[in-house]
Amino acid sequence: MQPKGYTGRILFIDLTKQKYVVKPLEVSIAKQFIGGSGLAAYLLWNMLNENVHPLSPDNVLVVATGPATGALAPSAGRFMVASKSPITGIWGESHAGGFFGPEIKYAGYDAIVITGRSSEPVSLIINDDEVTFYRSQHLWGLDTRTATNIILDSLGRDLHVMVIGPAGENMVKFASIMVDYYRALGRTGMGAVMGSKNLKAIAVRGSRGVEVHNPDEFTKVVEEFLYINTRGPWALPAQLSLGKYGTPNLVSLMNAIGRLPTKNHWTGYWEHADKISGEALLKYRISRGSCFSCMIMCKHITMVGGGKYAGTVTGGPEYESLVSLGSNLLIDNAEAVIYMNQLCNLYGLDTISTGKVISFLFECYERGLVSEEELRGLKPTWGNEETAIELIKMITYRQGIGNVLAEGVARAARIIGRGSEYYALHVKGLEVSAQDPRAHKSVGVTWATSVRGADHLRSLTTVDELGYRDIAIERFGAEMANEVCNRLSEGYKGVVVKDQEDLFALVDSVIMCKYGTMWPPMYYFDFIARLLYPLTGIEEFSNVKHLREAAERIVNLKRCFNLREGIGKEYETIPKRFTSEPMPTGPAKGHVCNLEPMLKEYYLYRRWDYNTGLPYGETLEELGLNFVLVELEKRYSLPRRGNGGSS
Amino acid sequence: MVLVRLHGVIKEEGGIGVVNVDAKSVSEVLHKLPSRIKDIVGKYIKYVVIVVDGEILHVNSEKYLEGDEAVDIFLVAGGG
Numbered sequence: 001m002q003p004k005g006y007t008g009r010i011l012f013i014d015l016t017k018q019k020y021v022v023k024p025l026e027v028s029i030a031k032q033f034i035g036g037s038g039l040a041a042y043l044l045w046n047m048l049n050e051n052v053h054p055l056s057p058d059n060v061l062v063v064a065t066g067p068a069t070g071a072l073a074p075s076a077g078r079f080m081v082a083s084k085s086p087i088t089g090i091w092g093e094s095h096a097g098g099f100f101g102p103e104i105k106y107a108g109y110d111a112i113v114i115t116g117r118s119s120e121p122v123s124l125i126i127n128d129d130e131v132t133f134y135r136s137q138h139l140w141g142l143d144t145r146t147a148t149n150i151i152l153d154s155l156g157r158d159l160h161v162m163v164i165g166p167a168g169e170n171m172v173k174f175a176s177i178m179v180d181y182y183r184a185l186g187r188t189g190m191g192a193v194m195g196s197k198n199l200k201a202i203a204v205r206g207s208r209g210v211e212v213h214n215p216d217e218f219t220k221v222v223e224e225f226l227y228i229n230t231r232g233p234w235a236l237p238a239q240l241s242l243g244k245y246g247t248p249n250l251v252s253l254m255n256a257i258g259r260l261p262t263k264n265h266w267t268g269y270w271e272h273a274d275k276i277s278g279e280a281l282l283k284y285r286i287s288r289g290s291c292f293s294c295m296i297m298c299k300h301i302t303m304v305g306g307g308k309y310a311g312t313v314t315g316g317p318e319y320e321s322l323v324s325l326g327s328n329l330l331i332d333n334a335e336a337v338i339y340m341n342q343l344c345n346l347y348g349l350d351t352i353s354t355g356k357v358i359s360f361l362f363e364c365y366e367r368g369l370v371s372e373e374e375l376r377g378l379k380p381t382w383g384n385e386e387t388a389i390e391l392i393k394m395i396t397y398r399q400g401i402g403n404v405l406a407e408g409v410a411r412a413a414r415i416i417g418r419g420s421e422y423y424a425l426h427v428k429g430l431e432v433s434a435q436d437p438r439a440h441k442s443v444g445v446t447w448a449t450s451v452r453g454a455d456h457l458r459s460l461t462t463v464d465e466l467g468y469r470d471i472a473i474e475r476f477g478a479e480m481a482n483e484v485c486n487r488l489s490e491g492y493k494g495v496v497v498k499d500q501e502d503l504f505a506l507v508d509s510v511i512m513c514k515y516g517t518m519w520p521p522m523y524y525f526d527f528i529a530r531l532l533y534p535l536t537g538i539e540e541f542s543n544v545k546h547l548r549e550a551a552e553r554i555v556n557l558k559r560c561f562n563l564r565e566g567i568g569k570e571y572e573t574i575p576k577r578f579t580s581e582p583m584p585t586g587p588a589k590g591h592v593c594n595l596e597p598m599l600k601e602y603y604l605y606r607r608w609d610y611n612t613g614l615p616y617g618e619t620l621e622e623l624g625l626n627f628v629l630v631e632l633e634k635r636y637s638l639p640r641r642g643n644g645g646s647s
Numbered sequence: 648m649v650l651v652r653l654h655g656v657i658k659e660e661g662g663i664g665v666v667n668v669d670a671k672s673v674s675e676v677l678h679k680l681p682s683r684i685k686d687i688v689g690k691y692i693k694y695v696v697i698v699v700d701g702e703i704l705h706v707n708s709e710k711y712l713e714g715d716e717a718v719d720i721f722l723v724a725g726g727g
Contacts, residue, residue, distance in 0.1 A: 236694060240694075242724060250725070253696070253725075256698040257701055279658065319726075465725050465726075514726065518727075587700055587701015
């Protein structure tokens with residue numbers, strides 16, 4: 001019987017032949033990989049191999065929803081894209097909120113799988129069962145807002161649109177995709193993958209609904225969620241901090257605990273943080289909105305009404321963008337940061353990677369590692385907003401030193417050389433996010449092990465961020481709670497990160513928002529189980545053990561995807577700045593991140609071999625990943641628990 | 648005198664961002680806040696985060712304050 005929640009259909013589109021076909025979603029695959037990120041992992045494992053270049057027509061772009069998407073479950077409006085990443089060459093994925101995801105479901109698809117390359121610029125217009133290859137030469141070269149406007153004006157304002165800007169067209173390795181103007185599929189260069197396929201946009205309109213297995217029971221659980229969201233213990237702080245100020249609210253708090261990346265992550269404390277804080281940004285806010293079925297409403301639209309940057313209107317900036325383009329560059333002019341955020345969104349650039357490649361250049365300049373000849377008159381000095389703005393344009397259009405930075409910080413450092421590699425802050429090629437593992441130790445193991453590179457959204461833990469003892473006791477037991485809650489201790493952080501990574505693998509597959517699961521830590525495995533069974537009718541989903549296993553399966557499959565690409569344990573480290581340079585100032589002064597003990601513990605709980613980083617053969621067998629094991633054994637001699645493996 | 652910095656809704660509702668308090672512990676700081684601020688902090692006490700020079704302390708903490716510390720009072724938040 002076809003489960004509910006899902007549409008049971010996957011749309012496969014071949015851009016080379018301009019053909020499409022709909023295939024069924026197998027129930028057994030849904031049971032094992034849930035949907036969203038897990039389904040994408042299954043599809044990409046089977047459709048790709050290590051010989052496929054990320055920017056070749058052979059790469060595959062998956063746009064996926066989860067069973068909860070569009071079904072009125074709380075905070076379940078998100079969707080994701082996945083592909084082999086052009087910036088890292090390994091697993092790439094990015095998620096966005098809004099209303100695009102539900103529209104895919106309403107058009108009748110759980111996922112869209114895009115292969116090939118169009119011979120000319122094209123957009124995909126999806127109206128329920130009808131797919132149109134819309135010639136888009138007139139859109140090529142346009143920024144994301146203008147292109148979206150033209151699509152909506154020409155084809156109907158009820159469409160939802162994801163589109164790339166000039167950065168994606170120019171295959172900047174960290175190009176983003178913008179969704180309905182203000183939401184970004186930011187990380188891992190998914191915009192460059194679209195650009196390489198000559199795919200400017202995807203627009204979707206759907207007229208169907210999402211069927212629910214047991215509407216009465218589902219409604220009951222949803223009402224319980226709503227009660228927790230509005231009257232539960234976390235409801236008020238969620239509304240008064242995240243809702244009222246949005247993610248920028250974190251700037252002051254992170255600064256107070258010494259975890260605010262400043263000056264290319266040189267330190268974690270900045271005296272000017274209040275100038276780019278949530279409170280400072282409040283006066284620019286013109287609108288507050290939500291994603292589909294969300295009550296937190298953290299999405300803010302900001303506008304600069306006067307001065308040098310008058311007329312700037314942008315979604316956010318979110319915390320990560322504020323830090324990457326603000327404190328990280330020592331730019332304390334909030335209006336300049338808002339403007340840079342807008343530029344990134346219009347050009348289609350990931351704000352995190354953009355900020356980090358610029359701060360890398362600033363530091364290289366300060367240390368005399370780039371020549372005046374390479375800079376051609378640019379003055380990349382700390383706090384220089386004009387230069388930062390110019391660099392955003394140069395990166396987008398691959399001009400001068402911008403062409404080097406457009407390759408991402410790892411490649412840029414290899415091109416520049418002269419010891420600049422030390423200041424290129426990345427893991428596996430992805431620029432680090434806006435945390436600091438010297439001030440929040442578990443971030444070290446999060447960054448090192450994250451499947452897409454240095455990343456806060458695969459396993460960032462908040463139980464230790466401010467120390468939620470009740471949650472720590474509930475999840476890890478009273479004996480571990482004190483150590484778990486200490487963000488400046490490495491103790492038990494391997495197990496905490498493993499647990500969070502599993503939770504997020506499930507959340508990213510269901511798909512729900514990190515707000516409600518990461519922070520506030522309201523929803524855990526048990527709650528998701530209670531939601532999924534009445535939604536889908538898949539009995540296994542009512543079993544927390546099954547969901548935990550599915551989450552581990554997804555984590556392992558993605559890791560094996562990277563292992564197939566030759567990226568294993570030797571890449572699971574963090575930049576030396578965090579392991580050997582004691583934090584120079586602020587509340588975490590003197591701290592470094594001692595990664596290895598956390599990593600060792602993480603591997604132990606993952607059932608992977610510490611020496612090689614490879615999963616034990618038994619681990620893959622127990623997770624039902626025999627098809628993965630067979631392929632990996634062509635490349636590696638997988639350890640066995642009783643055969644010399646160590647943990 | 649301990650420098651107390653107020654953030655977010657506490658600052659907004661209180662209409663003031665910084666106060667100086669003569670106190671030797673966090674609990675004393677909270678007790679000696681100006682009455683309007685004290686009421687606001689009291690209203691949100693379950694959700695208040697106290698950070699003293701980077702260290703998160705409980706609202707009832709009796710840890711001795713030298714007097715040159717900065718005490719930040721937030722409403723709880725988190726994530727990235």
